[in-house]
Amino acid sequence: MLVLEKNAMTEEIELLVKEHGNSRSALLPILQDIQRKHKHVPDFAQQEIARLLDIHPVEVYSVISFYAFLNTNPKGRNIVRLCQTITCDIAGKASVAKAIERELGIKFGETTKDNKITLEYVNCLGMCDQGPALLVNERVFPKVSTEKAVQILNAIK
């Protein structure tokens, strides 16, 4: 990370601490905001959050590692998650998954070369009556057919 980037990150975290407070209970909202913007929580950000909340950086790392929607490794600018739970499964998850993999040329768990899309599985999205369901960043798409999935992906590109 360049010094300039570090300074910008520190500033950003200071603003977040101002907004959410500097108590331990503010940790998750701060991490979520960083994650939303940067698609991961970089090492430097973890250290700065720890410093400003007055906890050990390991505490911050331990929280990030617990939650499925927080990560320390960079991901693509958009995260596409396909529900893998049984009702979406029997509604045709497998064929949608194959279509997405074909279209993007990557497997689940990977990121496209241009860094646009990270593809993941997710557990129940609460759209079981309208499966298969796809979560693109925070937006949910119900009843995704193979054709619709590709349309959704193209809209991202």
Place this chain on the structure above:
Amino acid sequence: MEKKNREGSVIFSPYIKGESIIKAVSLKREDILFELRESKLKGRGGAGFPTATKWTLVAAASAEEKYVVCNADEGEPGTFKDRVLLLEYPELVFDGMVIAGYVIGAKLGIVYLRGEYEYMLKSLEDYLETMRKENLLGKNICGKVDFNFDIKIRLGSGAYVCGEETALIESLEGNRGEARNRPPYPVNTGFMGKPTTVNNVETFASVAHIVIKGGSWYCKHGTDKSTGSKLFSVSGDCDKPGVYELPWGTKISELLKLVEAKDTKAVQVGGASGICIPKSQFERIFGYEDAATGGSIMIFNESRNMLHVLKNFMEFFVEESCGQCTPCRIGNVKLLEGVEMLERHEYTFGYINKLKELGKTMQLSSKCGLGQSSPNAFLSILENFKEEIFNNGGNNGK
């Protein structure tokens, strides 16, 4: 299904925004608790703890600060009733929370909304803002002097176990969502060590109606042991999936008819952590005394492979176990390995029986509800579908 088409005897019955708050603040706290006790309302998340008892304990605890927490971390596979309640009936949920705040003497309510439902955040925040403008939140609510209460929304980050109330509180406090030892219970030592009531979205929605119509009216619905009605999230092999409000005591076969399910082989009641009920038992009823459920109903028809279903559930638990206690962390992996052995036909009955015993040990020795209930599917599917699983001549592919 759209809101205008929803029908129900309790939760989906007509309700005007704020009416229960206006009535509640004109009543004494004890009177509201009395009505709740009369109603015999039990927690709608699935565990079924009497709501009146929980609130009485928190109300009786002496502390400077108390908290109301709404558990909207709806992660159980096959459950989506909270999504419908929050999107279409936010007035019921938030009014119920305000009443809880009034009864227990809290100033702050927190909605723990699962990360997957982040798309609702904006509309819910906007809704809370209109409540503040209408004096349904804020200071001296509805003219009741010294009744100050506000609600904020906190997001989860994709951890199923955070639906367990002590794990949820850990998460709110900025920690890993690992369940706590109990006792002490959250009613004494909850959020920030203060008395806290954690209730399901649907419980709050039921409270709003009970305050308006009374406990004895509520009791008229349902059965003796399970009063009132329940929202069922129905999915899987049926023509009309969706959220249905039905009185407790409804037979499984009646529900299947309602949602137009055909050739049904099995019904998974209570999500991945629930039990799998075969055709021969479709005359059983939904209720705390028989087939208990937080509302998840997944229907499987004759074409489905139950071992595939079970594998999906076990993969889910392996992923979602928080890992702090051994029975759940290791046990779920072992059960999943067992399912894979069954798939490959590389099992011995001796070993499968050992795994069943392991499942029972997990039910007894796991620290929280996740590990205590994760073997349910394994045990019930192996028991109820042994013909299919053990005698299918090696056709256990998909």
